[in-house]
Amino acid sequence: MNKTCRCFVALFVLFFWLPAICCEKYKLCVVDGKEGYKKSTRYCPQLDAAESTVECVVALDRMDCLRRINKHQADFAVFTPEDLVAASNLELEVLITNELRYEREKEFEYEVVAVVGNHANIRSRHDLRNKRFCHPGYGYETDWTRILSNYFEASTVPPQCDPQLTITENRVRASSEIFLSACKAGPWVRNAVLDRELKQKYPNLCRLCDNPARCSKQDKYWGRRGSLLCLTDGAGDISWARLDDVRQHFGLTSGGKEDSPEFYSLLCPDDSVMPLNSTDPCVWVVKPWSVIATRRTKAQEIQAIISSLNHSDVSPWKSSLLYLLETAYVTVQTLDPVESIESYFHKAKGFLSANSFSGCHPPRTIRICTTSNLENAKCAWLRESAAVYGVEPDLDCIKADNVTHCMLALNVNAADVAVVPPDLVHSGLRDFKLKTLFYETAKDEDKYVSVAVTRKGTKFDGFKDLRGAKACFATYDGVAWHSTIRTLQKLGLIGNCSVNEALAKYFGPSCVPGIPKNESLENLWKTCQDGFDGDLGALHCLSSGIGDVAFVSRNSIKAFVSGSGQSPDYPSSNESTDDFVVVCPSNHYPCHMSWAPLGQAMVRSNSTELWMKDTLDVFLLLDSLFGKNYRDLTPSFEMFGKYEWHSNVLFHDATLRLREVPTAKNTDQMALPYEELLRQAPVCRSGSERGVALLGAVMLCATLVFSF
Helix, strand or coil: CCHHHHHHHHHHHHHHHHHHHHCCCEEEEEECCCHHHCCHHHHHHHHHCCCCCEEEEEECCHHHHHHHHHCCCCCEEEECHHHHHHHHHCCCCCEEEEEEECCCCCCCCEEEEEEEEHHHCCCCHHHCCCCEEECCCCCCCCCCCHHHHCHHHHHHCCCCCCCCCCHHHHHHHHHHHHCCEEECCCCCCCCHHHHHHHHHHCHHHCCCCCCCCCCCCCCCCCCCCHHHHHHHCCCCCEEEEEHHHHHHHECCCCCCECCCHHHEEEECCCCCEEECCCCCCCCCEEECCEEEEECHHHHHHHHHHHHCCCCCCCCHHHHHHHHHHCCCCCEEEEEEEEEEHHHHHHCCCCHHHHCCCCCCCCCCEEEEEECCHHHHHHHHHHHHHHHHCCCCCEEEEEECCCHHHHHHHHHCCCCCEEEECHHHHHHHHHHCCEEEEEEEECCHHHCEEEEEEEECCCCCCCHHHHCCCCEEECCCCCHHHHHHHHHHHHCCCCCCCCHHHHHHHHCCCCECCCCCCCHHHHHHCCCCCCCCCHHHHHHHHHHCCCCCEEEEECCHHHHHHHCCCCCCCCCCCCCCHHHEEEECCCCCCCCCCEEECCEEEEEECCCCHHHHHHHHHHHHHHHHHHCCCCCCCCCCCCCCCCECCECCCCCCCCCCEEECCCCCCCCCCCCCEHHHHHHCCCCCCCHHHHHHHHHHHHHHHHHHHHHC
16 A cells, blocks of 8 residues: 555544544433433434533433443443343343432431330340231332332241241231231232232231221321321331431431420340430341443543532533433432442442342242244343342243244243233133133224224125125134124124034135134135244235225224334335224124233133232232323333333233233223123034923923923
């Protein structure tokens, strides 16, 4: 290479390559929360300024930010202590650079103590038997997880592991046998029926409440200050409470004095007691602050940027960065030096211990069956997220090739729970002897509503006009298949016997993917082509002109027109929703044939009632933590949201909540639930069978007459 060329290359590097390196921005992983906490669209554009050294990467949830940092797709983000426990369990390497404090002088977000009345003569944990316990209760887990809520009892009450009781009941019974009475208001479990049963069985744990019969979140003694009122009103002997609330309650700081501190003491973890107004009070467990965590290789540079932020900064991009980081007016505290997760938690008394209590042996585990690497990965993150919030039994993730194999795994006890789509529910009930544990409930427009669809301009006024029409079904033995059969039977258009053959005669040349290939049913598979399976395939069969009517889910029409989820076997549709028309069965019948939940979790039909209670409570608790109604400012992990930007992974994105029943009483009134349609399937009776039945009825009548 001559000198001129070398010079040109050097100039190219200088002017094009080096600026790109010098000006590379650090990537902040941003998670939008609810309502006022949707910050990305407001503040991220400010970081596009030329002088800014930071840019936004928008993530789905905080666990997504951990994954992005681990993959070097992001450099730093805001995390809670629980997020850091999950990161540590998953062996993800991040460093902590700064804390986000509400009060600069407080080392921890809060500390939890045990306050005892001196009248109770409690000098150590061994004096707790037959004492009265004031607990803050359950139902406000935003900053008070069940792990911290239960830490005192986990540290002082001998555990019970009766295999004939649920994990929750074992814990409840153990406390019930130690304490004479207590107020533990709020939901003990998420299942309202089971919650009521437990409180009726162990009433002494509600006896101290202002309203023992209800023992609810509305109780006077529920909540952070509730447990202290329970103590100072004379109802209880010992209170589990936050230290800052204790100081305020007893007038040690400003805020009002409810009682004199000299009548109370602190019970310490080392089985000693100290005065309530001690300058160095003994605490059982602390909650660390939320933090900035970063990639190891960029920790120092990012710490320098974060440490320079303050609320008086006039720089628009720095001000916007601070707003993106904080959930309230905070003080940024620099850690010197930066710390690993393990080092950071080493200073947080009791926090790691609270997150590592061993359970019963052998442990109880719920094995979730997944059908892809993506589902299995999401399940693994759900497992870790559940663990740091104290969800028991533990979760495990078992991978199979497809849903059918998952149902087989359940049947042979190789897995415990599988989420089954509506089209395979009948097979699960009939072929694999399964039953439903819970349902994914959604808005009406998101349910699987089976309808008959034709092209605009086709003259079908009802199902009676479909005789001889070329039909396109999503799949054999699915929702639309059985719904069409039941509808035709109710209208008297086919009989109750040999229904497959009846449909083969009723319709013209059609396509029913998966139908048995025998001569009598040839009419139902002769027009099938590649790509005609599933709801979108059935609509392609209709759109291409091969079929006259498609029996599909109503919401698949919109997906077909928009091209979302299209199969590579056929091109995207050029049609609009106006090009399709839903055919109502008749003037005296709803316009749909049936509706089904988006999915339902199925389990073995011989599962014990005990196991069902334990498992259902776990998923209802997961729903409250990671579902659409999460209580945090930003989602830690989204069960019913995209995973790695893929839709409907493990659960459906449109799921609103999980229920043990498919409908919500008094709010969900859509007619023709698919589950009921399956239960009410008509019985086929041939002529000879009807004769035998009639003869039996006559003989029974004669017997009754002569017996009188």
